[in-house]
Amino acid sequence: MAKLELQDLTKAYSRDIVPVKRLNLTVEDNEFLTLVGPSGCGKSTILRMIAGLDQPTEGRVLIGDRDVSRLAPGDRNIAMVFQSYALYPHMTVGENIASGLKLRHLPAGDIQKRVQEASGVLGLDPLLDRKPAKLSGGQRQRVALARALVRNPDVFLLDEPLSNLDALLREQVRADLKQIFADQKSPIVYVTHDQTEAMTLSTKVAVLSNGYLQQLGHPHEIYKTPANRFVASFIGSPQMNLFPLSRTGNDVVLGNFRVPLPAGVHSSSVILGIRPEHLRLPRPGDALTVTGNVFLVENLGMHDLVSLKVQGDPSLSLRAILPADATWSRENLTLALPPETIHWFDGETEQRLSA
Amino acid sequence: MLPTLQNAYQYALDNSDRILTALQQHLLLVAVPLAIGLLVGLPLGLWSARSRVVSTVMLNSFNALRVIPSLAVLFLAVPVLGLSFSSAVLALTLLVMPPILISTDVAFRNISPAIREAATGMGMPPADILKTVEIPLALPVIVAGIKTATVEVIASATLAAFVGAGGLGAFIVLGFAAYDPAILLVGAVPVALLALLAELGLSAVQRAAQAPGVRSA
Structure with missing residues (x-):
């Protein structure tokens, strides 16, 4: 368990293209932070920098007071869920879930126990021997979640995990997500452009636009007292x-x-x-x-x-x-x-x- | 046609020891270029899948080499390496490289970057990603390339007879020279059977490597 801290985090691709500008954020244990904003606001770039898939131009990423900015993704103890799920197509559901644990050279018994726990929570028991191609979108999404959950990471990162699901399923999985992550102690960072997801799931919402943090606060606070015109227009449906x-x-x-x-x-x-x-x-x-x-x-x-x-x-x-x-x-x-x-x-x- | 086949059968019976030697030579002419091709082509293919520059340079140069007929390579090699097994191996190695190289390049390039990124994001080191994710996913396409290369080299190894490297091609050359289709068949039929066997065998390997349902995932 460890808090996540972003200090002056900046990403610049060139002098004019700066998707993330001097971002300061802290996500404590038990906190569910959602980064929300329109396309191109820098939210996915922030997540990728936390994961180590992108290097920050300036600033630091701290996990539990340890500066991980220059560490490889493998040394950060994070787990990530992707929009495309990115399951390994040649592995069964069980192997997919276990893939992150095998790396740590855990005893086979431990791996099996943790896979069973995660698959039980997500209702994947009957699917453990299937290949991802034989699963529906919602099932694939749950496998991707299970693969992240079993790792007991210091930080969970979720990149628009519901956007490939149809509306009905999205609502259902959203509710599942809320329950699953309520029991997790580690900080969670969730990226979405969907304000309903941001409002329903989070304990804290960061509204981003143009690479700047517009407002950070409890969903209720963001709705009730938007800090500026952008937040006022972005949060709330129909629009203010x-x-x-x-x-x-x-x-x-x-x-x-x-x-x-x-x-x-x-x-x-x-x-x-x-x-x-x-x-x-x-x-x-x-x-x-x-x-x-x-x-x-x-x-x-x-x-x-x-x-x-x-x-x-x-x-x-x-x-x-x-x-x-x-x-x-x-x-x-x-x-x-x-x-x-x-x-x-x-x-x-x-x-x-x-x- | 029938008498020719009977003659060929008779010839084969009479010369079974020579056929066996030729078959061994032929298999060696297939195995050595293929082994070199795999040893060099697989890593080069992986490298070229990782780098656009390497890919452009390598694939283009091997494709350029490919337009030179194997027979021409064979005769060009003779002044340097002499009338020998080495000349034949050189020519045949140049032949097997492009399919192995290209299929390896394509196989790795076709893996969704999202999958590689997911593995990285989940903390997998590059060596493990290669071993547990990329190679299994690339394997069916790579095997397809190896299959093409093998069938090609089995057929083309007959040319080795022109530089005195033996193999089943020796009977074909002899058959031509003697205007005796029976002798020609003694070389040609086993070559055709070998090629067919390789095609069937490697297709089975390819199917085994292709996990069910992987393609549509």
């Missing part, structure tokens, strides 16, 4: 409504409607953010409402996602999650903006203004 607005006195103008700025905001331009799920039908006493014309209703099953053009400025379109038991199309609709759910960001720096 974000309107760059200019200030008029102590208010901002949203079409025909005035929204008062919170106290202590001095920026001349701001970005107003509100999540679709926080907009609701007005109740008596709601001071802040916006009316707009509904131009699109998307049925999400449990809810409707309603898009409306704000009165007074048709370029502003607002999306709201509303109950599916009413008809919303082609009508003027007034929605309440509960002030405590509004996020304010600076128009220039795009950083969060209110707590």
